[in-house]
Ligand SMILES: Cc1ncc(C[n+]2csc(CCOP(=O)(O)OP(=O)(O)O)c2C)c(N)n1
């Protein structure tokens with residue numbers, strides 16, 4: 252029997268080493284789903300296409316391999332858009348397949364027709380409409396290549412229904428011919444030497460790294476560099492896990508909810524070494540007052556990230572891992588004792604700032620549970636070794652502050668787009684990528700309601716993910732801004748009308764647990780981890796707690812608010 | 818400042834919208850744009866005129882490079898390229914000014930490509946400022962419309 256487009260689809264996935272896809276069927280992908288059935292390909296059925304794409308995303312972040320999602324045409328693709336845009340913002344390698352109406356119907360406003368390529372053009376690294384079944388295999392090959400090389404990102408392949416049923420020989424290309432797409436991996440030796448000699452003359456150096464360090468698999472090199480230089484180090488939300496959060500040289504996260512010492516260090520440093528980070532506005536605060544005294548070195552594989560918003564003195568285009576290896580090589584021949592000595596006063600200053608304003612909270616046993624306390628307990632229970640996914644809001648920032656991730660690919664959080672509802676589906680994907688390892692979804696009560704349906708997927712797949720709902724009965728982060736910036740006019744942020752999350756979990760077939768008093772927290776966590784299936788822990792936390800430090804949008808990062816005004 | 822940029826792209830479906838979408842999505846302006854295939858049918862050439870400070874132009878060039886279908890980008894600096902534009906100007910001069918219109922067309926080495934009862938259409942090529950100058954002279958003489966291609970650019974002394 253000759254193969255058709257749908258067989259080719261499956262065989263291409265096999266060639267790429269894909270053993271699992273996340274998706275949701277529909278009319279335009281019926282042939283593809285038929286092939287999934289015939290070939291016995293592993294498929295996880297999401298209950299919403301946004302969920303399917305977030306699952307593929309969580310899978311990619313937790314495994315370092317590309318995630319794959321499959322959705323049908325029209326409304327399915329529009330549902331998937333939030334997921335694709337989320338992955339694009341965080342440079343996550345992913346290939347999304349969408350169904351399209353048959354070729355002759357394209358452009359006729361056919362049932363469930365949408366311009367999938369047009370809709371996703373600004374939120375994909377590249378995208379394709381397959382107009383000929385003979386192009387399918389080469390396009391899939393290119394799609395995976397583009398998604399996973401250079402600065403990674405999602406690629407969409409739109410397959411018209413008739414194309415998926417056309418007969419064609421299967422011939423998987425061995426190579427990709429994209430002469431003009433040549434991401435530069437090799438950091439320039441001259442620039443690297445120049446950068447190091449500038450760095451080693453510094454008195455107040457600071458290393459700041461981001462998601463690029465994780466994506467390039469550079470955490471071993473990063474840690475070696477940090478420890479060789481003994482350089483104070485801070486990281487972005489996307490960099491979490493690049494070095495252990497509680498490493499003695501870690502200052503914690505910087506930026507809008509970064510630590511006091513990290514933000515002041517950024518403000519005061521004289522040389523800033525930026526590694527796979529992009530000077531996002533949540534990091535820089537007011538741009539023209541960002542790190543005003545420093546010379547800046549910037550390593551990034553994407554030339555557009557360099558000098559996009561912040562002036563850089565020594566740009567180094569290249570793969571973070573490759574560049575850091577070269578840094579380490581050059582350092583082998585250097586005597587660093589003077590450099591280490593010179594940093595003495597700087598480190599004392601950093602210590603002093605930390606003493607003044609540490610990341611800390613106080614939990615009184617009779618008061619409402621503090622969200623920070625819950626996250627601290629989760630950290631202690633798992634020694635920082637769980638895969639942690641988050642939603643978006645205050646709980647996400649507390650998770651970043653208090654869950655000291657020990658390794659890369661263990662922090663799964665929507666940074667660039669800040670997508671509420673990311674936590675649960677990405678946890679499903681992460682658990683599929685890392686069976687047998689603890690996966691915690693730190694969720695917000697607002698966010699969770701956006702993708703709660705994926706609890707069904709977790710139950711169906713029997714994934715033992717532990718959802719820790721930080722239930723403050725508010726869209727807490729928005730409430731916080733309204734309190735601070737809008738004179739406490741709370742507008743449309745009250746979530747006190749909400750489902751009973753314990754019953755809801757049970758209705759989904761998961762285990763529901765609740766803690767509303769401090770002394771219940773430990774036992775809830777214990778029970779959750781003792782349970783072999785998915786669990787939702789409803790932590791009824793303080794409704795009024797706010798997340799500090801906070802750099803109000805548009806302020807320089809040294810001007811942090813540190814506590815609620817009296 | 819105005820910049821003329823040459824962009825060579827793979828002649829793929831949707832490539833124009835990728836280029837234009839990059840500009841609109843990032844808030845950059847396109848002053849003019851012309852596209853057509855090169856001798857190699859798989860490659861198209863775009864001449865793009867945009868404006869912005871040096872940092873903006875640097876970002877634009879890098880962002881263009883980043884598009885998968887873009888093969889090369891060349892930012893022409895002043896003087897290093899030949900830029901030519903084609904314009905069609907339609908004039909309805911009062912009878913007493915008809916001769917003057919012919920004279921202006923001749924001075925600018927224009928060609929009358931259409932003559933109607935009342936109107937004349939002149940084809941002219943040249944640098945942008947030549948077309949601007951001709952436009953100014955024809956305006957008081959009953960200029961009705963002008964269409965122009967925007968410049969095409971080619972680097973001096975180079976094959977590409
Ligand atoms: C899809 C989406 N809609 C709106 C927002 C804006 N937003 C950011 S944080 C937030 C509140 C989130 O509430 P919750 O999930 O309960 O988290 P909390 O801040 O209370 O911890 C909102 C509405 C967003 N980030 N994403």
Ligand SMILES: [Mg+2]
Nearest residue numbers: 696697725727
């Ligand atoms: Mg909340």
